[in-house]
Amino acid sequence: MTGPRYRPADSDDAPRYSGPRTFMRLPYVQTTEEVDVAVVGIPTDDAVSYRSGARFGPEAIRSASILLRPYSPALKLDVTEHLSIVDHGDAPTAPGDVVETLKRVASYLRPLHEAGVVPLCLGGDHSVTLAELRAAAAVHGPLGLVHLDAHADVWDSYYGLRYFHGTVFRRALEEGLIDPARSLQAGMRGTLYGAEDEAEPERLGLRCLPWRELRALGPDAFGELARRVTGEQPAFLTFDIDFVDPAFAPGTGTPEVGGPNSAEALAYLEALTGIAFVGLDCVEVAPAYDPAGITAWLAANACHSMLCLIALARTA
Numbered sequence: 001m002t003g004p005r006y007r008p009a010d011s012d013d014a015p016r017y018s019g020p021r022t023f024m025r026l027p028y029v030q031t032t033e034e035v036d037v038a039v040v041g042i043p044t045d046d047a048v049s050y051r052s053g054a055r056f057g058p059e060a061i062r063s064a065s066i067l068l069r070p071y072s073p074a075l076k077l078d079v080t081e082h083l084s085i086v087d088h089g090d091a092p093t094a095p096g097d098v099v100e101t102l103k104r105v106a107s108y109l110r111p112l113h114e115a116g117v118v119p120l121c122l123g124g125d126h127s128v129t130l131a132e133l134r135a136a137a138a139v140h141g142p143l144g145l146v147h148l149d150a151h152a153d154v155w156d157s158y159y160g161l162r163y164f165h166g167t168v169f170r171r172a173l174e175e176g177l178i179d180p181a182r183s184l185q186a187g188m189r190g191t192l193y194g195a196e197d198e199a200e201p202e203r204l205g206l207r208c209l210p211w212r213e214l215r216a217l218g219p220d221a222f223g224e225l226a227r228r229v230t231g232e233q234p235a236f237l238t239f240d241i242d243f244v245d246p247a248f249a250p251g252t253g254t255p256e257v258g259g260p261n262s263a264e265a266l267a268y269l270e271a272l273t274g275i276a277f278v279g280l281d282c283v284e285v286a287p288a289y290d291p292a293g294i295t296a297w298l299a300a301n302a303c304h305s306m307l308c309l310i311a312l313a314r315t316a
Helices: 054-067 098-114 128-140 168-174 195-203 211-217 219-230 262-270 294-315
Strands: 037-042 085-090 118-123 143-148 178-188 207-210 235-240 277-283
Touching: 037 054, 037 098, 037 294, 054 118, 054 277, 054 294, 098 118, 098 128, 098 277, 118 128, 118 294, 128 143, 128 168, 128 235, 128 277, 143 168, 143 219, 143 262, 143 277, 168 178, 178 195, 178 211, 178 219, 195 207, 207 211, 211 219, 219 262, 235 294, 262 294, 277 294
Parallel strands: 037 085, 037 118, 118 277, 143 178, 143 235, 178 207, 235 277
Antiparallel strands: none
């Protein structure tokens, strides 16, 4: 056999609208043998604080992804020539019990890391990243972090509860899952309860770039900064779709106006070459608020860019 074992279906042989809905028409295979990357859905939104619906995000992203083609002109790469990729299905969840869902998702993902497979997860609300980090850190140790989002997600609690989509990275720091010195948050904007909220990431030791600073920096300089911050050790990439202005990604639970457009958002992702990502995700797609489906299309393309980042890191 030459080339990667698992590849998408050929759209010259079968129409895109045929067959089961897997990411990018990849084979649905629950194995780790001869697999480089496993796409995993995490359909849950019990930890949202405003609009629900992200439990349907994985389904929407998979449906939108049928239009993806293997070659990225931006990154000059045919991802299927370098990676064996499967759709690994959905992680188990426990509707109504956030803590139990996080345990089940982490247990589902850990064997992938142990086998050297990189999970690319489709959320789901942002709480799922805590489970992903638990699974990854159990194998790789404390991780560097690149976090693109409109929100820093470092609250201590919501309604007196510790596990919400806005508390993810405080919990990750408390559990020792991420190394704050190797972590970079970017894109934060919107109103807050006070100046202390804006200062909280830095107080916790995280490097944080609000959108106004990120926009002034530009994608290339951002990529250089991210490589410098994360270093050469294992890192994690999380992309909250509300990083993008809701004019371009309305299908999300907590939209914040005044952010990047679709092209700008993809450019910031594509700038993250050369980082040793061992886990990645795209979260907070809530398709019910976007009848045209543009949010899911953007999310699918963002995931394609993430696959290219993995391939480029392995071929460097």
